Amino acid sequence: MTMMITRKFQAVALAAAITLTVPACGQKSGVASQVVVGGVPGQVAADGSIVPGTTAADGSAVGVPGATGGVTGGTPTGGGSTTGGGSTTGGSKTTPSGTGGGGEAPPATAPRSGGGDTTGVTDTTIKVGIHAPVTGAAAIPQQSFEKAVGVYFDMVNKKGGINGRKVEVKFEDDQFRPDTARARCKKFAEQDKVFLIIGGAGADQIDACARYAASASVPYLSAGVHETRPGQAPLSSLSTYFALSLTYEQQTPLLARTYKASYNGQKVAVITADNDSLDNFHGKAVGAIKAAAGSNLAYERRIPKNTTSDAPGIAGEICRSGAKAVVWNASPSSLLNVAKVLTCKVGFIGPGLTNGLNIVAEVGCDNIANARFYSPFPGMDVMRRNAEFVNAYKASNGGSAPDDLGAAIYGVESLVGMILAATGKDLSRESFMATIGKVKQFNNGIYPPTNFSSRFGGTAMHLLRADCSKSEFVTEKVNVRP
């Protein structure tokens, strides 16, 4: 096993070396930074009113509890612009060190000559594509994503849009399948001609679509997933890809820390789905847990993506290993199946999944009591207090109450909205992507603040805990940095 791990590390190191060399070519950051700094300040003031108080107000009004020091809920949009915008708060510019192990320098930014690529943008509209699973094998409520998509943009449109442009959202069901996701994204790019694409959920779907989007030069944004897939270029090398939260790999130190905090000295198991995109994560997670637990790492295993009939065997092995904590990165439905047949008590710890976890807590909370999972968006206990979110969700969905997927999509949409706003009136794909690289921090009070020193812009995660008295995941800690 040690052999395998060292080999994995070598591979990681190699990958990092490669990625570091990639961005060197064709980058004219000097020009870009000028453009952005010139363009942003004027907009920031306007933003404050257009994307109204989302940021500053939320941070305090919603009262994300216990925000970790250093990141205050300042007006983040202006973070990068120091040229007298007036709305920037100095404190919010703290650049967290050590984000993203194998990341690369700021995303490639082409100089904006005249208009740049303005596909999907008119004087009055911006067309945005979002894909997420509505149907298919994912344990996701049929209507959750249908309801969630567009909530934020609807609200913004009612208030006049972003820099005077209304956001037109195209939504496609990717059926929780990478091939469908790719086909839908192709439709977005070639048929609908969208400006950018947002990946709603599902690591493999996000991966497939991000690769297509890069080939079609469409900006692609999603929550953080994996960083590499064997036999494929790393996601960090895709010229249009941006992860808005920490990747699985970046979260491994958090998992080790959670283990140490709650289960120190007890036996621990690492269970990862056998998706090859998680190879890298699994290696890193095992490494991190080994460093934290030493010989207490009792069991590690890859399990089928959709664990059904194998569940009893896996559960039996976990119990026989004597593990009290299980680091878990596999689908929620697999978690349910394994938890259902467990004959011993274990605490689950896991990285932020894009599919929402409350369904697990609703169906089988007893089996996963006190499970701790990281998440790019806070639990519903916090989000329900976010009046703007709740009202926007209700307004778009005939008064029905929001769920965690609603919060997830709202979080992504509002981050994208902030970036669009910060880009300014002169919107092209180039200027949009340049803005992501230049603005130090975007903070919408839902996602942890971003910092795009690499393709992976996440800086922190929220920690959620399964509270079986409420049958949902509640927020234990926000903005936990690795």
Place this chain on the structure above:
Amino acid sequence: MNLPLYEQLAIALTAGVLRGAVYALVALGIVLVFRGSGVFNFAQAEFGTTGLFAAYWALTVQGWSYPVSFAFGMAVAIALGLLTERLVIHPLRDSSRVTLLVGTAGVALAAIGLQFWLFNETLVMSMPKIHDGYFTTPWGAIVTMQELITLGVLAGGAALLALFFRSPSGLAIQAAQQERVASELVGISVRRVSMLTWGIAAALGGLAGILAGPYLTFSAGFLSFGAVGSLLPGFMAAVLAGMRSMPGAVAGGLLVGAIEQLSSLEVFAESIPGAGAMILFVFLLVVLLVRPQGIFVGRAVTA
């Protein structure tokens, strides 16, 4: 986990025999129908899933008690079996066997479609167990009470079937299956016999579905190719039984379960993905090449 091989083997065989009990119930139904109608009944497992969905609906949506829900699930399974006989098998009684096979596959697909449609809103379905207990065997295998109950039901059901086939109705069925015209002449209604056969087969399927449902979460097609995919293992057990022997079907089911679980041995589990399916495929080929007439065929076989 570095258990010694014999311990791994003991654990795998225990799990295999317990899983095999479900296969055996399905196999009994398959054999029964094949003897009765000469049909490879690909809807057999879906009788079970449909019964399970009905029981689940009764229990969680309607809030009926467990026994009532169980009975309701069984009733729905049997109703589906009888409907299949009336609407598909009877009209096609003079068609070729492959046509009948397509018909039963159609019934299975229709059942799966209905399950998808009607339970589309329910994400993860989880049926409570009859008894939540479990124990660990001395060799480290974990046995749940639910699995033991299934095994017990299999034993009881097989015994009842054996008794039944010695009763006048049972003898009538056997007579009708062997000599249709002659049976009609002596006053046995072939039609009623056919209904009875399909009813019993569907009941066996229903038992398999409702008892195995609580093992894991379930979704449409659960017993055919879902979490407890029993269609193929059930057929393999029936093949081992020469498609005719009832005790053979039971023995075959347990054997197929055990063989499939060999895939959980470390040698396979670590190196071959989906080792269970591979073992089953190879096993089927070997059986068909070496002993196509079956292994557990018993004495009174008229193959």
Place this chain on the structure above:
Amino acid sequence: MSAPTSPSSEAPDATLDLPTVEEELWSAPEDAESERFRPSRAGWFARGALWAVLAWFVLAFPVNFLSPFTLGVSDVSAASEAAIFAIVGLSLNVLLGYAGQISLGHQAFVGIGAFTSAYVVVNLDLAFWFAVAVASTLGLVQAAVLGAISLRLTGLYFALVTLAFGSFAQQTIFAIPKLTGGEGGKEAPRPALFDSDYRYYFLCLAFLAVVLFLDWRLTRSKAGRALMALRENPRVASSYGINVKAYTLIAFAVSGLFAGLAGALMAHHDEVIVAQKFGFNLALLFVLMTVVGGLRSRSGVVIGSAFFALLGSGHLLELLEPLTTNVFRFSLHDFLTGTIGLPIEFVALVVGPILLLLTITKYPGGIGQQIAPIREWMLGHRFDIHAGKVKEVEVDDVRA
């Protein structure tokens, strides 16, 4: 096989004029009849017009040529998929229709063809055309080997062997990341010339035409006639010296060839091909579309397959929606998803089996039989509502 399977309403007619089997199934009746009947000029014109409309619908409409409609890439992509499904349907038709054998693992043949082709193009860096040839050959070999094993027994066992093979392929072969690219799928790039979805559609159509031609040749060959004789009466056939097994094996091989080809086309159609696609549901859908299309009717199988492909992807309902809302003032979409709560993706799964059961119990000729009058008329015959009323269209198994 003694009693007619057609419903009573059709039975009298069916028993009255029994043409020889030869005419009815294997050589179109046109040879004998066309000398007697010559359409009038108006008749030729009408037929020509209908042919033109058909040609427009297949060749021009999907690519927005001479068309008032505008279809996007996803629509033409669905049309390509329909053509590929038609190839699968024809593949299954050879087995089920000609040889009387049912395959419940056809999705595995198609899937292995798909991944093989992707592997040849991506990992071996060889040409697309070569990849298609390799995939087709591999399909042929697989089907022949499995067929040879199950031929030792009665035909029903082939169903079991293919079922086991399907689950083995799905869970074991398709779980090899080297071959299938893992859960994220395997890339299967198209040749540069056919990179556009519109051009790829014509590529699929061309392959469909080739398969139709091969299928037609097969039915006219000695093997085809032997298979027919076998199905009619295996004992008599074998006593006349027809080698039952050899000819059945040919059917397996041809079916595997078509399936492998369809797989290769499917891979490069999707561009990213995932193992999830090839589940047991797909195997059942293949059987369903072939039987509903009408066994032994090439046109019926093609229409049936295309119908289910478009129904499954939701495009059929999308295309019909403007028609139903404007003409009938009735939204099929709203009715399905709203009134009866049936999501579009499940329509094929719910409607399909009902059509299947109706087909085998009431209309064994499937779509092929229903459209036979028009087809015969278009081929220059007198319009006859009873045309194509085939007597023995049931799936019959030569040895069971």
